[in-house]
Amino acid sequence: MDEARALLIAACCSLAKLQMRLIDLSYQRRKTGPHTWSMADPHWRVEELDPPSPWLDACAPRIGVTSVITAIALVQAHLLGMVETDGAIDGLRACVVLHHLSLHGNTWSTPIQRLAERLKVELPPEPRDATHLASLQGAAFPGRHKKASK
Template sequence: MDDARLILLAVASSLGRLQVRMLRLSNRQFVASQGRLARVSRSQWTVADLSPPSEWLEATPPRTSLGGAIAAVALAQVHLLAMIEAEGPIDRRQACRVVWHISCGGGWSPILLRLAAHLGVSLAGSPLEETHGASLYQAAIPQRLKPPVV
């Protein structure tokens, strides 16, 4: 396995741990409020409620719903794992754009810039310049050319 695949595998693993943390928070139903327990619906949790905060979500707007961030991380993981599994060289710039997706429209996070440096990619000045407004929801998931070995 080449170095880009190993790096992306580590990123996908780290994002998986983040996703579990977010799911645990989203499943909490009660919070202490002035000495009493108050019921909180899942839709009220935001990225800002994650404690401790995650480096991966540093550029994510703090009022982003936790459900939206969970979905963004899941989609990014699918793309990263498909890139790892697909034959041929990794598109390192696309890998950075995939990871940027978890910021839910935010800017470049310091951890993403470090990832880009590890991958040898120089990103544009802003995500809009880099992606030209394209969304990961529109991007095709990389496909294997051969059937998987089970």
């Protein structure tokens, strides 16, 4: 296995751990004081993560944790599809896929910058220069697709 594929698998493992943490958190009530719980706004936000996750350092602080949980699943599916394909990994595409975790953040997260260094990819100054403001939501999954049998 080449280094790029190993790095993407490692990223997926790290994201799985984050996802499990966020799922656990989403089932807990938000504490707003020493003996008070939030009933008006029970949903956790990225800014409330303690400790914060470097994967989410490009997110807007008020993004909901449940949105991030969904984004992680989508990112993992795309990254694993890239691992499955033949040929070289497109490092910039991997970084753009990972950027989806920020839910349209304006900067590259620290882990994405480190991944780009390891993959020898030059990131544009702003993510929108690479994403062209497109969402990963409607993008086709990479990977081998079996033909439907008749």
